[in-house]
Amino acid sequence: MSIVESLMSGAKADASVLDALNSHGDDFSIARDVDFVFLAKNLKKAEEFQQFINNNHYGVARLDSSDVDFRVLVKINMSINQPVILSISAFMVCLGILFDVEYDGWGCPVNRPGKTQ
Structure with a gap:
């Protein structure tokens, strides 16, 4: 898969995650x-x-x-407004390609107004 295809695929997956979080009332x-x-x-x-x-x-x-693989978990404290998370996720896609490691996406807890982490 080319870098552009990877970025487009990632953006689509990211939008799906945001849709799921939004359906739970998340305040991005x-x-x-x-x-x-x-x-x-x-x-x-x-x-x-x-x-x-x-x-x-x-x-x-x-x-x-x-036993099967080596997993690297990168933690960043941030908001997940769409332009922010899509930009950071795209950067992670590129880093994965540069380092020949598979980027497997991102996740976070749902944050609702009035609820602190």
Whole structure:
């Protein structure tokens, strides 16, 4: 898949997540921890990616390994207004391609008006 195709696919998936959150009454302007998930083929790739994220302060990256894959979870506290989350998610798509790790999307808790995280 080309970078443009990856970005278009990601934007469509991101819009679906936003639609689901909106259906639960989410206030996108409330900042919350957003998790961006990456899967690496081996420990070395996962560690390099984790270090890059942390060293450049793009978020707080944590490495989780299992028997099958190496997962890097990048946490960023932010609002999820559509232009913001789509831009950050697109950036994550590009980083995944650059580092040859699979970007597996993002997730966050629902935040409603009057509810704090």
